[in-house]
Amino acid sequence: MSEKLLVPDIGEFERVEIIELLVKPGDQINLNDPVVTIESDKSSVEIPSTVSGTIESINVKVGDKVSMGDLLLSIETSKESPSEKPIPKDTESIIKQAESVLKNEKKEETIQQKPVEEKKQTIIQVTNNNDIDPLETQDWLESLSAVVAKDGNQRAHFLIKELINKAYREGANIPYTQHTPYINTIPPEAEVKSNGDQNIERRIRSLIRWNAAAMVVRANKKFPELGGHIGTFASAATLYDVGMNHFWRAKNNKFGGDLVYFQGHSAPGVYARAFLEGRLNEKQLDSFRQEVKPGGLSSYPHPWLMPKFWQFPTVSMGLGPMLAIYQARYMKYLINRGLIKDEGRKVWAFLGDGEMDEPESLGAIGLAAREKLDNLIFVVNCNLQRLDGPVRGNGKIIQELEGSFRGAGWNVIKVIWGSYWDSLIASDKTGHLVKVMNETVDGEYQAMKARDGAYVRERFFGKYPETQELVSSLSDKDIWRLNRGGHDPHKVYAAYDQASKNQGSPTVIIAKTIKGYGMGKTGESVNTTHQTKKLDVDDLLYYRDRFDVPLTDEQVKNVEYFKPDEKSLEIKYIKEKRMRLGGPLPERTTYSKPIKAPAKDIFDFMKVSTGEKKMSTTMALVRMFTNLLRDKNVSPRLVPIIPDEARTFGMEGFFQKIGIYAHEGQKYEPEDSAQLSSYREDKSGQVLEEGINEAGAMSSWIAAATSYTNHDIEMIPIYIFYSMFGFQRIGDLAWAGGDSQARGFLIGATAGRTTLAGEGLQHQDGHSHLIASTIPNCVSYDPTFHYELAVIFREGLRRMHEKNENIFYYITTMNENYSHPSMPKDKNCEEGILKGMYKIKEFNRYGKTKIQLLGSGTILREMMAAAEVLQDVYQIDSEIWSVTSFNELRKEGMEVERYNLLNPDKEQKVSFVEQCLGKTEGPIMAASDYMRMNSDQIRPYTNKSFYSLGTDGYGRSDTRQNLRKFFEVDKEHIVAYGLSVLAKEQLIASKYAKEAIKKYNIDGSKPMPTKL
């Protein structure tokens, strides 16, 4: 039977052009195979077939304009089988809804059927002075206890929720609280116990503590300028040790590995453990923070500097938490797309409590909960201090964080008190102990640990007679021994165990510790702890005694490291533990296979002129992507990342074609479901649609761009954004991306100070290339024409994803529509495009005076137009150079210059800029849609006279023409300034320049645009 394929609903567009026929008569096609590509003035999209069969006839040709309902082609369908008919969207969503209801019903059933756990009750009653009827309170509490005992927590929770709902409906405004009492979340009887040998583990931990401190002290003895931190790791040692001994599984040939984001300032502790494990030697420890000579240990986790060790750069506060969240989300993305196995891998991130004040630290926690990232565990080391002083002297950081995380939907585990407190808390029948705990602020908690047991007795327990009584049989020493949860391996183990098993939500472990734990009077819990990098002999002796490190006084004075014999129990134990967990950690390895770059001719369609057809480079980019999606090697590896601008860039066609990643699929019928480019969310969707969240989008990009090492699968992330909201907004993340050795594309769309016309000051980008140039492994381009873009992009694919160079690309694209010429036939053109410049046009009519015009981005076109005027009106010849990258030219120029300086006796090399321009005639004038500094970059690498024009100053909204006039990069200014340059070089009389200035109404009294 013959079916007619019509143009579907394409939104508001009419008479869109057919730009490609993807089938011919006689072709066999399947349902959803693309048959033609159509293009509006903003975007191109493929039309899929709605049936399977054989193409009978095609009713359109390339160049035809079509609208909704027009006949495209006829298809002879194979015998109709019901399964081939697409299920109408409405029906499909009804089925999905029904399925999800069924699932939910099942879930509820399981909850109800869950056997009720008989639990020993430890009722902690928080005393409240405002209780007007304690007996009634008692009744209610007993009822609740009875429910918990008989029907379990779920039931109790249900009843409480119903009570609150009822009160709310009856008008009672019950204040909602996100806080639980200031005690551990896991009660002692629910703690899962570690099977580790606690004595050995303590000894190992002590040695790690000692060696970590020693390496900092030794480095600073040698070179006091090196700096370093002891206090951070001292507070976190137990948190790391329990993970290392029992939880964190390494990557090996059987398992993908857990991913651990270590807190930057605790690096010495990580090195110290690697030393005991035999991964680092004394010489290496002694080169802590001395990285210039190979083999030195980097100050903080930097994969660029220690590419076989560190996986994640974390030291810029706030980036670690954000990157970890998006890493966990990306892991699920890879799983849901079927690209990696679900092995239950986890992402652990260690964070400082001070660090949690960074907006980035908490900025993405909502996403983590929404996406149900149960593969994510945050551990916040609450030592109550940051650099200058307390994190929350007047409040309680643990409670505050609990509120934020609970509110966002995380599983929160507070680890506040160590085991020595258990019996005290159990004996707190009146609830006064918990009351004091709740009332005491962090400033007091910190001060207490800087004092002694007597002080704690007086200031803490002394607050109420009931609490005083509780500790009456304890000595001051006993009171001093009451430990904090984050230093108690049992409590930490129980928390890690629960976190690892938690399902359906991310977990945060909020652990209370002491900054500079064990460092004694000069370094423990004092405001200056963070900066302490030198310990005097007394401090060192105290530290040794505090942790029973088997060193003599002499050895302590020499700050010697201590490593037990290879055959010792400690070394055997530590190695065996890691062996059981799959190997060492952290370790950065890469087993991914390269992706074969697409055939050289894949973008050949972009090397021919577009003729009359005008398009922007952004649109050319979308055309290119559409083609890439047909390459079977590349297509599945593409990760398009967009922060809510797909429509701005004409990329909405991707929604249907490859789907938007959504871990829950699509639970609703989208408003535009009947349209060709309707909003399609899918569990295996490919696009990461990040919403208005550039930092999140960049974090996703980094996760995908380092997939080759963290997941052993090479991926091609392409993050496309408003260029102004790129480097300027997320510069620090881009820097971390470079450190991480990211491979992928950043596309700064709607670029150029005068090209994005109407949006104004905050949107118009005239400097992103300069920021990009600050990142050593970022390769950046500012192409003008579609073939340049094609050559650059394919080379990027080849260099990064086939040859595995650790670089990333920044390419700007624009939204100005113009026609694109064919690629020049010159065989060196491609090489020039990639190196940064090539001659695109030459005017040689008069043979008298010449000028070299260098332009990039859309301003190249102003140059070309100006060259015509210079020739036609002023009889000036010119050569026009398309500069695709001032940044790349500068890099090459620097290298050549350096070589020449280093080799004064050898034949001097010639920079590529000079190779292009050295033998040309006339001075050089360069311009771009960026600040003059952009083109000025190559000034030193040519011996010729060089002048720059550019868009220095704040942008503002107006037409492109007016903006270019304002910034003096329009064709008229280029002509006038060109003549001035020639006059200055004494090649023509100055009157021509003067006349031109007058003719083009150039106001010489107008101040520099930077001042306007």
Ligand SMILES: Cc1ncc(C[n+]2csc(CCOP(=O)(O)OP(=O)(O)O)c2C)c(N)n1
């Ligand atoms: C973005 C950023 N700002 C400032 C710093 C400097 N800095 C390093 S550590 C630190 C204090 C950290 O306190 P906290 O997060 O509580 O960690 P702790 O050492 O107490 O575990 C500061 C301000 C930095 N590394 N990164």
Ligand SMILES: [Mg+2]
């Ligand atoms: Mg802190």
